[in-house]
Amino acid sequence: MEAPLGFPRLSQALPTPVEHPPAVGRVGLRTLGARLQGLLFISPALAVLTLFLIYPAYYTIRLAFYQSDFLFRFTHAIGIANFKNLLTNDPDFLDLSKFHGVNILRELLYKSDGGALLNNLHWVVFYITLSVGFGLALAVLAARVRYERMVKSVIFVPMAISATAAGIIWLFVYNFDPNIGIVNALIKPFHHPVAWLGRPSTVNYALIFAYVWASTGFVMVVLSAAIKGIPTEIIEAARVDGAGEWEIFRRVMLPMLSLPISIVTIWLFINVIKVFDIIYVMTGGGPGTSSRVIAFTMYEETFPNGRPGYGAAVAVIMLVLVAPVMVLNVRRFRSERVVT
């Protein structure tokens, strides 16, 4: 990674916009012509976006308040019934009956039968923690050895392949037959083979780890670039002052990495709210419904179950969950413009 790139900027941190030159002609008519040209350049893109992205979002939001049919028509307006059903009357989506409310946090993290929404919460917590943890550790440690490039390539490769291929790969890894599945082959001397994907208590973690495997490379590459951007003088100064390696990491590097870490965390969050492919390939939401997540419920209800209105309500919940990120992006962009 070239240093000039500096800190990774995802959509969150935009480069400072340059002041734009006024239109060439100072005569009114020429300016008008230039302005029309600007619209001409963006209009094909704008037309595609309006027709295929903005209008559909509006349609889906509206559909969430209807009962619909296989032609996706607005059959019956039913108010917020879809949402109410989802959140109070659908154990496959949200099931709080097994929670006693004694220690909510503990229960949320240890019980794995609370429906798609709570499964997705498990994904948010474990997928993000593990991906950032592995990615950060690898970025920091690999920078200290000569074979850094090799390590980075190996970790990054899963990022390029599809969730479908990753799904097949991990179906092999987790296979019940110790002649196929390496995990069961490794535990064979100590334990019976385990159906990692066939038990409600392990299926979500098995899926999450497969996805962590696929995403760590992204975190590592972004953080590694950020580490290369830290001026070496700062680290050397700390070392001259007698700081140990751990202290340097903890007190010097980590604070300087807080922005990139928050950026990758947001990226992972958006990614985990949308997770679908790998579950579709590996478990189909099963066994039973125990590995469903939000995006999977949306697909399942809309298409195989033929309830587009209900599915639309799930899609709206997804939209609401990622909306804060949208606001954050726009805010950051705005504030940077104010600074200019």
Place this chain on the structure above:
Amino acid sequence: MATIEAPVLAPADSISARLVRFATRTPLHILLIGISVIWLVPTVGLAITSFRKRPDIASSGWWHALTHWSWTLHNYGAVIHATGMGHAWVNSLIITVPATLAPLTLGALAAYGFAWIPFPFRDTIFLLIVALMIIPIQTSLVPLLKLFREHGHLNNGYWGIWLAHTAFGLPLAIFLLRNFFITLPKDLIEAARMDGASNLAVFRRIVVPLSVPALASFAIFQFLWVWNDLLMALIFVSDPSKQPMTVRIPYLLSTYGQEYHLLSAAAFLLMIVPLVVFFSLQRYFVQGLLAGSVKT
């Protein structure tokens, strides 16, 4: 990197110091190599399985193939011809190429408009596009499918999936390219305009040639995104004979779930294209990633 190691390297003159250094760094090497091996094993296992004979796969783990060599290409022949995966591989390519070029072209034109031509509400519209980048595909699936079904059955051919991918690639394309275009030297563009060059000429002769790295980054991203996509192809390509590999492999899984020789070969065929793209164009890929990918 070198500077981080320097103080550690400095005292490594005497043998004892070297030993100390080796002892303190050994855990680091073990950890890094260990993690690398864990990361590599699943893919290597699949690749090896795909070249093993069917009875061997059933009777012993793929790791035995490391010592007992007995390779075959038969699995690939079987999966390409008998299960139609060769056909699906071609479909993947037919879907991916136009679905990469269309957003690249429209996105570059729009990005030029946003970067270099002032027009009313320009920044507001750009902000809207920044916001659109995050929208989950799920909010578009149903209305788009309805639109495609009712207007020319676009979901029976490739038009539906091309249009859908174009729409979903555009916000990222506009965002990435606009941010690159505004860093181009202003004098150059001004001078060309003074010489009477039209906007289209400035775009084609100056902006595009100078922006090859950014254009390549986005093209690679979009290519991998479309090639790897399952959900959109599942919804928008209704004709089974036109479906891409990502959609056909789960079908293969449900019909030949225990036929590991076929599954591994199919998955490897699906992976090989992104791997080639990734290893040959790694530099652009990483640049694009750092410059602003929100989508994967």
